[in-house]
Amino acid sequence: MTICRWNWPIISNQEDLIHSSPRPCNTRPSTLIFNLIISRHFRLFTILWRDFAFVTPTTLPRPHWKRLTTVISVISTLIGAPSSIAYAGHHTGQSGKPYSFAAIPQFEQRRLFRIWRPILDELERQTGLSFEFIGTAKIPAFEQSFMDGKFDFAYMNPLHVIKARQSQGYIPLVRDGSRQLKGIVVVRRDSPIQSIEELQGARIDFPSPNALGASILPRADFARRKVSFVPRYVQTHSSVYLHVARGISLAGCGVLSTLQAQKASIRSQLRIIHTTRGLTPHPFSVHPRVPEAHRRKVKQALQKMASTPQGQRLLDAIPMKELVEAKLSDYHAIKDWKLESYYIKQ
Structure with missing residues (x-):
């Protein structure tokens, strides 16, 4: 029997989902829902259901938002179906779940x-x-x-x-x-600041209090050099870099790998003034x-x-x-x- 897997275009990430539209399919709705559950897209929809802050009515055209919320609502009513349906043929954890x-x-x-x-x-x-x-x-x-x-x-x-x-x-x-994992302190490229000692009393952005490379290692170095500062925790490395690039904060802390992962338009506006000791x-x-x-x-x-x-x-x-x-x-x-x-x- 030929199985129709809810004829959405191939979706590689959430942005593709937002801009995709379903193609016509003559299969019964009940079969469509079942095949959606056993398809790879099931994981994507569960991610959306659990954490859909990036999708709002303001970021989607009305027809797309209506379609997406309808599909997610239907899936949520079936979320209690046996996990063996969604993960047929795979071994799972002791609870029977992935x-x-x-x-x-x-x-x-x-x-x-x-x-x-x-x-x-x-x-x-x-x-x-x-x-x-x-x-x-x-x-x-x-x-x-x-x-x-x-x-x-x-x-x-x-x-x-x-x-x-x-x-x-x-x-x-x-x-x-x-x-090695090393923390970095960045300022705007056009900033006159050259060392962390010049940040005495400044407001400095960190991703979170306990980010090791981006918070704990820099804070330890600030303490060793007796630099006092006002911390602000902005949740992600990307937010740190964006705030400094836009001049919202005088300086921010991250790690080299996440700085290198930023868009060139952000990286080009930043300059590293300090690198911490390295850890595994x-x-x-x-x-x-x-x-x-x-x-x-x-x-x-x-x-x-x-x-x-x-x-x-x-x-x-x-x-x-x-x-x-x-x-x-x-x-x-x-x-x-x-x-x-x-x-x-x-």
Whole structure:
């Protein structure tokens, strides 16, 4: 029997969804809904349902908004259908649901989805397991969720690894071996400021209190040099750079990889005046409730991805340029440098 999979154009990301229109299909509506659930677009619609702040009636033409909200409403009534329908043929977690994965929200959700969903798809293909991308719009929400053990797998910063280990027993699997995590302080390119000592008493933007490279490492350096300042937490690295570029803030903190990921029109307006000490970068970590056999499968699949040009291109987007095994001992500098004292409980 030929299955009609809700004849939407091929959708690679949320922006494409906003501008796409369905093609005519003669299949019965009940079959369309069923096939939508078992299709790959099911994940995209669940992401929209859970975190649709980027789609509002003001950003969509009225006909598109009506169509989108109708489809999501229908799906929401069926969300309780057995997960085996949506993930037929895949192994799942102990609860029968797909394994949950979340990444620290350094970027806005659409960008994170574009980075991680292809990687999770490749992991599914290689391991036979299922993965659901869980979006968290703000870093504090991400922190609270992994502290509560809500994620089976997570991409987190080195301080998060220590906290997650203490609270839930998370285990680092792999990391980038080609670089170190360093914080940067940026000002507008035309600013006369040349050093962080000149920021005495200034308002400085940070993504969140506990972003390691973009907040804790710079704040530790400010303290070492006895520079007082007024912090403002603006949720994402992108917001930091945008505020400084537009002159809203005198200076802001981030990390080099997220600065390089900004549009050229933003990067060209910024200048780095300080770089912090370096730490071992973010690991891909796993909760100990995931069976050892599944942890091993995921680790081996990531290593295999890194061994092929196509797989490495996916990992480069994280960025993870040279994938190596991660160990808890890689992150001892967190304690040696007393960085936990800069952690702000929220």
